Amino acid sequence: MAVRGGLTEAGDAVAAAFRDEWGRVVATLIRMTGDWDLAEECAQEAFARALERWPRDGVPRRPGAWLTTTARNHALNRIRRGATEDAKLRELGATAGAEEPAEAGGLPDDRLRLIYTCCHPALPVEARVALTLRTVLGLTTGEIARAFLVAEPAMAQRLVRAKRKIRQAGIPYRVPPAHLLPERTASVLGVVYLLFNEGYAASGGADPVRAGLCAEAIRLARLLHGLAPGDPEVAGLLALLLLQHSRHATRTDGSGDLVALEDQDRRRWDHAAIAEGAALVDEALRRGEPGPYQVQAAIAACHATARTAAETDWPQIAALYGRLEAMSPGPVVRLNRAVAVAMADGPSAGLALVDRIEGLDGYHLLHATRADLLRRLGRPDEAAAAYREALALARTEADRRYLARRLAEVRRAD
Template identity: 70%
Template sequence: MNVEGAVAAAFREEWGQVVATVIRLTGDWDLAEECAQDAFASALHAWHRDGIPRRPGAWLTTTARNRANDRLRREAVGARKLREIAALPPAEDEPEDSPVQDDRLRLMFTCCHPALPFPARVALTLRTLAGLTTGEIARAFLVEESAMSQRLVRAKRKIRNAGIPYRVPPAHLLPERLTSVLGVLYLLFNEGYAATDGAELVRRNLSDEAIRLARVLTGLMPGRPEADGLLALMLLQHSRRDARVDSDGALVPLEDQDRTRWNADEIAEGITVLDAALHLGRPGPYQVQAAIAACHATAATAAETDWPQIVVLYGELVKVLPSPVVELNRAVAIAMAHGPAAGLALADSLAETGGLGGYHLLPATRADFLRRLGQFDAAAAAYREALGLAGTEAERAYLRRRLAEAETPGEAPACS
């Protein structure tokens, strides 16, 4: 691997750990991000000169920590923090099972403090833990980038001014943060499963990290059905990762995926975790979504998918999690169960409300329904709209293929 590729890989895998460690040492969120950015920039030059280190994450953590040390010295503040930093061993000397590996969990709980508004909790964690850009987070929330930037600034200021501690709270305080933490993990996983921007559709490191943290969380809080439901959902969705793009990185729709490439072990674990959660008798939105994912994961072929059951499950989901995105997914299920015309009517209603403005999957879904109905001119227009909104190259390439089919129609496949 060349240096540029190694730095890019290290950013995907190590950003959250580097930032979390420097925050623990300094208590300064902006300083931590700046020093982490400096460390990655330095790596481009140093690794060309000295070679790629055996443990890139340790190298980056040490470099970021040294940058923070230098900044604090220059600004003549933080004497106590300097003494703490000086007393710590170099990152390269820390054992692999060092408690520093839990810095990301401490970061997540700090971001999810109840003193912060819920959207700010989720956004701040995605920024600091996952290294998502402000633009990526804004798209995940369907808001303007400037508004998201202000939200992040206010959240950091609140943590600093309120003296919110950087730690996992005691057991009796865990439940009050559970909803926020689950929301963070859900969006972190989703950004890995279907990236909002960039060349790659799948950012596996983010999904892997979300699953790792979900396992830690279920260990901290056993008997919480929604935590188990989210872990089950992640496992069932993640099981399809290898089949979602082809050898050229092109998106492969669910109905066309090679199901022999799905991870049978993750499917089995996901079903087991979901069954245990449902047995507790307190269903919630993550459990319902996991049940929908299980319908897909247990179907031997696309034709055997139990779409009527999925429609029922989406009907339950929209009751507990009313949102236009859920309604759009329900429209797809209805189209598969009852025909594209029924799905198109629902999608058109969503378009009229404006609740999904800027969300590329709405025009993409409408385009698919129109194509299946043989309305190729209208389908082409909708594909063009979706193409202008899609964030990843894999999605754009898929939409360009569909657009070409609509512009030169052959026989449109029927909606089953």
């Protein structure tokens, strides 16, 4: 053990271990027990034990190994207390320390193998994505609910139903054979995309950007691209993530406040990532099979390759959002298209589109967008009211500070 400090340092270490190790610990226990709920309960117990012991004993040199062993022992104790047959206990005990073959199912990464396993076609698509985000990647039920724009109790019920389906249908927890992998790829891409989004714009907490989640999503996207180099949507997803993440160093200032895209120092963007992402999306689009991730990557490339904010090709971006809306209609896509139209054709054109959007009343960015357009149209009273609505709905401190600054600017200009 390496004793490294007191309660605060140990607590930070537990929080970091949760972000890095939750999925691996739960994955080990699911393989060992076949019981999703037991796996999560024992993983939670291991992290609770860490909060008790690490401040006293010090943070282990290998926190993940400590947590996995503690969770595994707790699971074995639970199984031992509930076992009715010695043979069952011996079977589970024998497999507890076993490692899955490194290249099982042709997938070179344990976490990616598990994501594919969660995305079983017998489950509804949204349930596959939600269950994977919760069980394998460790997002909270609240974070997943916000990603899907649904209420947290509704998402909790969705997760319960998905686990029940797995038990009742006898869905095996195993890597599918290679010929079945493609039918799960769309769900896997959705998981990686939502994982990146939670890192890119955190749905809660003090940090508006969770770079570790973004990096993990890019790592998984690279693995997917290696498995399916000829799939243009896989290439499109990797391109999209690289292009979006290329700006991460400039999206917040030294105080942790959000910096608007037009105000970011483009010299500090990751230009190697931009070049790689732009090349990937160009190659994917040349295949003539455009999909939503490729179109989003093309939009991101328009932003990333513009030398200045004034040189951004907003008409092209608006046209691309129109194509994306035809492929994947939804209120968030319509909102993004409205912003692009406002930049291309003026705030009145954008506001007309925003005012026709339904289903986003609880989404703070709808009200923030409307406020910005009203401000640009010289209607400060209406803009201030919309900023107040957005401020009431914002979930992160960084968003609230940004909106509060905008509200103060509108009041001063009035």
